[in-house]
Amino acid sequence: MDYVIEMLDIRKEFPGIVANDNITLQLKKGEIHALLGENGAGKSTLMNVLFGLYQPEKGEIKVRGEKVRITSPNVANDLGIGMVHQHFMLVDTFTVTENIVLGMEPKNGINIDLKRAEREVQEISDRYGLKVDPRAKIADISVGMQQRVEILKTLYRGAEILIFDEPTAVLTPQEIKELIQIFRTLIAEGKSIILITHKLKEIIEVCDRVTVIRKGVGIDTLDVEGTTPTQLASLMVGREVTFKTDKTDSNPKHNVLEVTNLNVKDSRGVNAVKDLNLTVRAGEIVGIAGVDGNGQSELIEAITGLRKVTSGKIELNGKNLSSYKTRKITEAGVGHIPQDRHKHGLVLDFPIGDNMVLQTYYHKPYSKYSMLNNKEINKQAKKLIQEFDVRTPSEHTPARALSGGNQQKAIIGREVDRDPDLLIAAQPTRGLDVGAIEFIHKRLIEQRDNGKAVLLVSFELEEIINVSDRIAVIYDGSIIEIVDPKTTTEQELGLLMAGSKNKAGETENV
Amino acid sequence: MFSQFNRWQKILIPVISVILGLLVGAIVMLVSGYNPIEGYAALLSGSLGEGFYIGETVRQITPYIFAGLAVAFAFRTGLFNIGVEGQLLVGWVASVWVGLAFDLPKIIHLPMAVLAGAAAGALWAFVPGLLKAKLRVHEVIVTIMMNYIALHLCNYLVRYVISDEQNTTERVPESASLKSPFFETLTEFSTMHYGIFLALAAAIIYFVVLEKTTTGFELRSVGFNQHASEYAGMNVNRNIILSMVISGAFAGLGGAMEGLGTFGYGFIHGAFSGVGFDGIAVALLGGNVASGVILAAALFGILKQGALIMPLESGVPTELVEIVIAIIIFFVASSYIIAYLLQRLKKGAK
Ligand SMILES: Nc1ncnc2c1ncn2[C@@H]1O[C@H](COP(=O)(O)OP(=O)(O)OP(=O)(O)O)[C@@H](O)[C@H]1O
Numbered sequence A: 001m002d003y004v005i006e007m008l009d010i011r012k013e014f015p016g017i018v019a020n021d022n023i024t025l026q027l028k029k030g031e032i033h034a035l036l037g038e039n040g041a042g043k044s045t046l047m048n049v050l051f052g053l054y055q056p057e058k059g060e061i062k063v064r065g066e067k068v069r070i071t072s073p074n075v076a077n078d079l080g081i082g083m084v085h086q087h088f089m090l091v092d093t094f095t096v097t098e099n100i101v102l103g104m105e106p107k108n109g110i111n112i113d114l115k116r117a118e119r120e121v122q123e124i125s126d127r128y129g130l131k132v133d134p135r136a137k138i139a140d141i142s143v144g145m146q147q148r149v150e151i152l153k154t155l156y157r158g159a160e161i162l163i164f165d166e167p168t169a170v171l172t173p174q175e176i177k178e179l180i181q182i183f184r185t186l187i188a189e190g191k192s193i194i195l196i197t198h199k200l201k202e203i204i205e206v207c208d209r210v211t212v213i214r215k216g217v218g219i220d221t222l223d224v225e226g227t228t229p230t231q232l233a234s235l236m237v238g239r240e241v242t243f244k245t246d247k248t249d250s251n252p253k254h255n256v257l258e259v260t261n262l263n264v265k266d267s268r269g270v271n272a273v274k275d276l277n278l279t280v281r282a283g284e285i286v287g288i289a290g291v292d293g294n295g296q297s298e299l300i301e302a303i304t305g306l307r308k309v310t311s312g313k314i315e316l317n318g319k320n321l322s323s324y325k326t327r328k329i330t331e332a333g334v335g336h337i338p339q340d341r342h343k344h345g346l347v348l349d350f351p352i353g354d355n356m357v358l359q360t361y362y363h364k365p366y367s368k369y370s371m372l373n374n375k376e377i378n379k380q381a382k383k384l385i386q387e388f389d390v391r392t393p394s395e396h397t398p399a400r401a402l403s404g405g406n407q408q409k410a411i412i413g414r415e416v417d418r419d420p421d422l423l424i425a426a427q428p429t430r431g432l433d434v435g436a437i438e439f440i441h442k443r444l445i446e447q448r449d450n451g452k453a454v455l456l457v458s459f460e461l462e463e464i465i466n467v468s469d470r471i472a473v474i475y476d477g478s479i480i481e482i483v484d485p486k487t488t489t490e491q492e493l494g495l496l497m498a499g500s501k502n503k504a505g506e507t508e509n510v
Numbered sequence B: 001m002f003s004q005f006n007r008w009q010k011i012l013i014p015v016i017s018v019i020l021g022l023l024v025g026a027i028v029m030l031v032s033g034y035n036p037i038e039g040y041a042a043l044l045s046g047s048l049g050e051g052f053y054i055g056e057t058v059r060q061i062t063p064y065i066f067a068g069l070a071v072a073f074a075f076r077t078g079l080f081n082i083g084v085e086g087q088l089l090v091g092w093v094a095s096v097w098v099g100l101a102f103d104l105p106k107i108i109h110l111p112m113a114v115l116a117g118a119a120a121g122a123l124w125a126f127v128p129g130l131l132k133a134k135l136r137v138h139e140v141i142v143t144i145m146m147n148y149i150a151l152h153l154c155n156y157l158v159r160y161v162i163s164d165e166q167n168t169t170e171r172v173p174e175s176a177s178l179k180s181p182f183f184e185t186l187t188e189f190s191t192m193h194y195g196i197f198l199a200l201a202a203a204i205i206y207f208v209v210l211e212k213t214t215t216g217f218e219l220r221s222v223g224f225n226q227h228a229s230e231y232a233g234m235n236v237n238r239n240i241i242l243s244m245v246i247s248g249a250f251a252g253l254g255g256a257m258e259g260l261g262t263f264g265y266g267f268i269h270g271a272f273s274g275v276g277f278d279g280i281a282v283a284l285l286g287g288n289v290a291s292g293v294i295l296a297a298a299l300f301g302i303l304k305q306g307a308l309i310m311p312l313e314s315g316v317p318t319e320l321v322e323i324v325i326a327i328i329i330f331f332v333a334s335s336y337i338i339a340y341l342l343q344r345l346k347k348g349a350k
């Protein structure tokens, strides 16, 4: 058999945990190979071993049949292995080209030959249909574009084998479609791809084979053709998974959140939220559907006090919060699962235990007379770790060492446990495996059933439709329509999100 | 800070660096024709060999502990306080001033003079803290500039305000002095004073405030991730200022030790004392933890004190100690650089 990569019996241990327990993964030339597993199963670790970031305790790696030792990412590069990380490593103030050639600049005497570099970048971009502008500044381009720059970076370095770690988690549905197209072009050009993703449909759509790992152990490698999402899910979780979220009809009561004529400026000083009106009642989940960049983030930041309100009112249980600081808003009963877990959600260098009391450390029993009570903090952490199935060796482990999905579960646990009157969940299931998604959805619905208000923001229409009781469509900073999830379709939502009020029969800005 | 270092590595890296520094120092001695064993023996006997030397070494360690704690405190909360030198100088002069200006019973006068030093240092650090918090001016630049202002302001005060156009002030009276006749007799009349106890107490306070209080929790959180701290409802700007103020207070106390203990008076400084800058190295070597700072300060004290005697007893020039210190710092720093790079890569991999 013609394998470009063979990882045989790879074992990688971390203090207190075996992340990879003799896993074997073989990549055929020209295939897209999915790596599937629960949060914390060891996928990123395995790929980091292949990319030379970690040294395995045991096992061997063969590249094109030859045994190799990949001691650093440079060695991986030389072997034609490139990796697109989930969190990009780009210099914001540099241009696309500068970022791509960084570290291996083409020289013209002692000067960097940027002209030539730009030409080369353009060439590669054209060949793979990446549509990247070599002269654009990173800070000015979208996340999807930045990801393509990362792809370009690996191609520029001559990668033949590309590793993608959850590339679609940060993309909008449209961007995902385009990425899949790029995958196809890459394969057509003779590259091979390893793809980590939690989205089973994507696997079935684009992948040839899939390797499933569970808790660090390789379970099976199988052809994707003929498998179903249910089958993959149960292989990965080790039990049956239902995809439908069961829930009864909502029974909404009084208004908890009432936003009236809200205006908020974004970081560049442009109005991002424009005369927005929104109500969320006790006992209901309101989903906000919209294309990224239509004011969702600014709306949430305004409600939680992280961004100044230009004008308008934000009322929680009848109290105007619009001039409050974040702490007062939190105390008033607002919980917030932030969209960017690394930036806002966690202090990565703190133990996961301390992160569990990030908003409550100054309350009893976590502290008394300003002295921290570590025993109580750790007790609380243990409780949440248990309840929300956060896979970590202990509560003392730095948050940074947890797998992406488990970091997310920790944040959700913290916020839900505070039992806020209004829970704002921004992309709560980003990067979670199907089992965890099911669990989180259940918890959100449970909050609702306990008479709390939940505001859900998600780019995944399926999630919005399944979980919400009402869907508010946001477009250009305003809520342009409220629709019933029971009667709407993804198509209708898609149109609305593009700014067309097809219900009223009029079309604008399509 | 560098989370991929486990406990052992965190201890091992500075220890190995010290050993490497001493080894390279030995090689330098060999190459330049000195006997390294004799050299180090002289250094040791010159710092710990007799009661007098021990006293002098302990006296030397005292301000290093304070300066180290000052730098480390700021660092642990995400700030670089390069202004420890200036804060130390103003603390020095303020404590002497209060010592000279009042006539009070010791039980009030001494604490007042010591606290005046802390307050002056805190005030001096408050300015860069405020500028950082309100205007996002980088604290490194402001603290460096404040060092020069401190130097010249202190010289002015000493010459025209606290003395009659003299180069030194008068000695502070007994009631405001940290001098210890007991230790002086015990150590064959060295200049050892009570300051070392204050330094050790300060290290304990450092530990408790940073690790055990809600204030420390906030300060560390803001130091690691301002966005997440803001999200969690902490007042980021207040914490930046507070961090600088506490750091400056440690530095000011270090100055008070010199003003009320070692010297007992203030004098015109032709140049910086250097203690504040050495504090950066002490903090780095000590891994920014209280116990580490004490050990690193002790090492620095021993090396610097021993360096004075080494040329007399073995002919090895004093500057050798500077080489050894530089190399120790180099090794510590480069291991942190390696760690930092590793961490960056890891961050990307997540
Ligand atoms: N640097 C590290 N130090 C200690 N433990 C680690 C480290 N990196 C990963 N782990 C642990 O190894 C296990 C596997 O983590 P990994 O990141 O590979 O999971 P994953 O399959 O990528 O999960 P996810 O889907 O959530 O991203 C986890 O239990 C994690 O806590």
Ligand SMILES: [Mg+2]
Pocket: A043, A044, A045, A403, A404, A405, B350
């Ligand atoms: Mg991962």
